[in-house]
Each structure stands twice: as structure tokens, then as C-alpha cells.
Amino acid sequence: MSKLILGIDAGNHTAKVAGPYGMDSYRTAICDWFERDIVESHGADDMEFEIDGRRGYAGTIAVYEDEFGGTGMYGDTKAHEDTKIRVLLAIYRYGQKYGIDISEVAVVTGQPIVSHKPAEKTAISEMLTGTHSLTVNGYETAITITDVGIAAEGAGAFWAAPAGGTIRVIDVGSGTVNAASIVDKRYINNASDTFNFGMETVNNKNDLAAVARAIARNTSRLKWHRNDRVLLCGGIAADLYPHIQTHYGAAELMHPVLQEGNHVTVAEPVFANAIGFYKLARMSFA
Known part of the structure; x- marks a missing residue:
């Protein structure tokens, strides 16, 4: 398929995604890999992954199995590896949910306002841009991120319903x-x-x-x-x-609006950043 364009709000609690087919979300908890004696399902978003050499679990399973009790990297910047994992898993899940073969994707994602500075944005862009190897629940694939935009969280949400x-x-x-x-x-x-x-x-x-x-x-x-x-x-x-x-x-x-052709979806406030980012991505990369 042609290049996919997505808005991804890679939050510490939940990732929200908006794109041409609709929306998706998943719990962004991440923990290190370990061998499980009993394989038990904790949620529909359970993921065992290996991404660019890092192995772990993500989704609801990581909430329960995180040895160190953190389940995510908090703070006022997204310029860290957890963001890369969250974004790539969000892209992978979007393709699985809507049955599309993703080869190339352009994204706009977010950064807290206080850290929306050139050096921080460049760090995120360089971390995400390029081809990444993924194995998720035993399925191997590769995702190439061709373009990355970094919007300020909150300010980006404005574009979900501009006035x-x-x-x-x-x-x-x-x-x-x-x-x-x-x-x-x-x-x-x-x-x-x-x-x-x-x-x-x-x-x-x-x-x-x-x-x-x-x-x-x-x-x-x-x-x-x-x-x-x-x-x-x-x-x-x-x-x-x-x-x-x-x-x-x-x-x-906020009642963010996602419109593709004649299909209009009025979403919950939690999707405001993702939809705003998607609209910015379309303006930048379409």
C-alpha cells in the first residue's frame, strides 16, 4: 500500500492512534522479558516483543508482570527508548486491527510543551526514523518510518477541533x-x-x-x-x-472529530492529541 499517515499519542499510560481507517489504543506498560512457566492471558493487548534487539512484554501483561513496578518511563520528555517501543507497537497494532500491510509510515507524535525544544525533537525524530525490525507475539515484520513530526502535547490537541x-x-x-x-x-x-x-x-x-x-x-x-x-x-x-x-x-x-470522506467520528477527549497529530501529519506529509 502507499505510505500510511498516522497521529500517535504515545502516552505513559495508554497509546492513542488516529489514521485513515479509524482509531486504536493500548496500554503502554512495558517490562523486560523473562521466561514464563505459565502462559496466561491478562488482556487483549498482551504483547511479547523483540524490537531492534530489545525483548520484553507490553500491554496489560506488563502491568501485572513488571518486576520493578514502574511499567513505564515517566517525566517531561519523550526522548527515550520506551517512546520508540510504544510508537512501533502502536503502528504494528494499527496494521493488525485494520488488516493493512504497513511498509512505510509517516507519523506525528507528541512531546510535553516544556521539552518541545529543537534538541529534544531531533532526538525523537532520529530515534524513530528508519527501518525497524519487530517480532510481536511470534510474528516477524519490519516497519520503515519515513517522516517524523513532533507536536507539542495540548497544543497539538487543539487541531482536533480548531477554533x-x-x-x-x-x-x-x-x-x-x-x-x-x-x-x-x-x-x-x-x-x-x-x-x-x-x-x-x-x-x-x-x-x-x-x-x-x-x-x-x-x-x-x-x-x-x-x-x-x-x-x-x-x-x-x-x-x-x-x-x-x-x-x-x-x-x-473536547470532542475531537476524525473525518475520512463521508465517515465522521466524534471521539472521546482522550483521543484529542492523536487526532490533532493526525491532522497535522496530513498537512505535513500527504
Whole structure:
């Protein structure tokens, strides 16, 4: 087939993918390989892999079998090998789900706003570009990534449902929260930032009111105003939404739209970055 174009949000908790055939997601936990005495299925996304010489398990199985209890690399940058594993497995799964033979692919993926700098973007691009050898659940293949774009998380989500005027985007992830400001479709650096906490790193994941207060405190330092139009996305967005509304009365849940031909899909807020990245990838690589 011709070159496939994808938007891939390679999150610490879940990878989200958007492309011409639809969407996909999987749990991005990764652990080192070991010999299993009992082969048990933990989830539909269980994967035993070998990628460019690294062996391990990914998906739900890694959540349960990770010896060191981390299941992923957290932090304010995606310039590390776990990102490569997540992206390649996301591409592989997309081909399997939609029954397509992937030989060449162009991708846009994300980087937290605070680390969206030339050196970091170059590191990710160089890590992903080229031909990679994969064995996943015994199936051998190769994927060639021809083009790589790096978008800022949160700001990239804006392009899933672009609008004029002043737009604030709160993208709540597992390891970070990205706060992006867009004015007349232009990204504003001085009113955007990454906060180094997320739903997997806060002490009490159930205290969403406290998470909302922390987001409000940090965004107020960026001179966001209480009546600003704020769009909320991420896996926890629907549950966090009423708490964010107490600080930003005009807050809305993002409803990203994926359209291919006459087929239109209105997706959950968790897919906002992936769909925004896909739209950016089409503008860049189609």
C-alpha cells in the first residue's frame, strides 16, 4: 500500500492512534522479558516483543508482570527508548486491527510543551526514523518510518477541533499536565507550560478536586482568566470536568472529530492529541 499517515499519542499510560481507517489504543506498560512457566492471558493487548534487539512484554501483561513496578518511563520528555517501543507497537497494532500491510509510515507524535525544544525533537525524530525490525507475539515484520513530526502535547490537541479567538487547552496525562494557549490559531509560548504531575504520579488519584486546584494554581501563573474558553482533554477529562468548571466557568470537554470522506467520528477527549497529530501529519506529509 502507499505510505500510511498516522497521529500517535504515545502516552505513559495508554497509546492513542488516529489514521485513515479509524482509531486504536493500548496500554503502554512495558517490562523486560523473562521466561514464563505459565502462559496466561491478562488482556487483549498482551504483547511479547523483540524490537531492534530489545525483548520484553507490553500491554496489560506488563502491568501485572513488571518486576520493578514502574511499567513505564515517566517525566517531561519523550526522548527515550520506551517512546520508540510504544510508537512501533502502536503502528504494528494499527496494521493488525485494520488488516493493512504497513511498509512505510509517516507519523506525528507528541512531546510535553516544556521539552518541545529543537534538541529534544531531533532526538525523537532520529530515534524513530528508519527501518525497524519487530517480532510481536511470534510474528516477524519490519516497519520503515519515513517522516517524523513532533507536536507539542495540548497544543497539538487543539487541531482536533480548531477554533478562532483565544483558546486554552488543558491536557491531563498520566505523568504530566500540558496547558496550551492558542490565539487566532497561533501558539503562545508565554501562556503555555507543562506541569510535572499527572494522574499516575499524584498522591491521591481519587481527589480530583485537589488535582483541579493544582491545575488552576499553575495556570493562573500563566495569566489565564476565569472566563477564558478552556478545552479539557485526556483520559480523566470527563471525571475532572466538573472540578475544572469551578475554576473556569467556560470550560468544555473536547470532542475531537476524525473525518475520512463521508465517515465522521466524534471521539472521546482522550483521543484529542492523536487526532490533532493526525491532522497535522496530513498537512505535513500527504
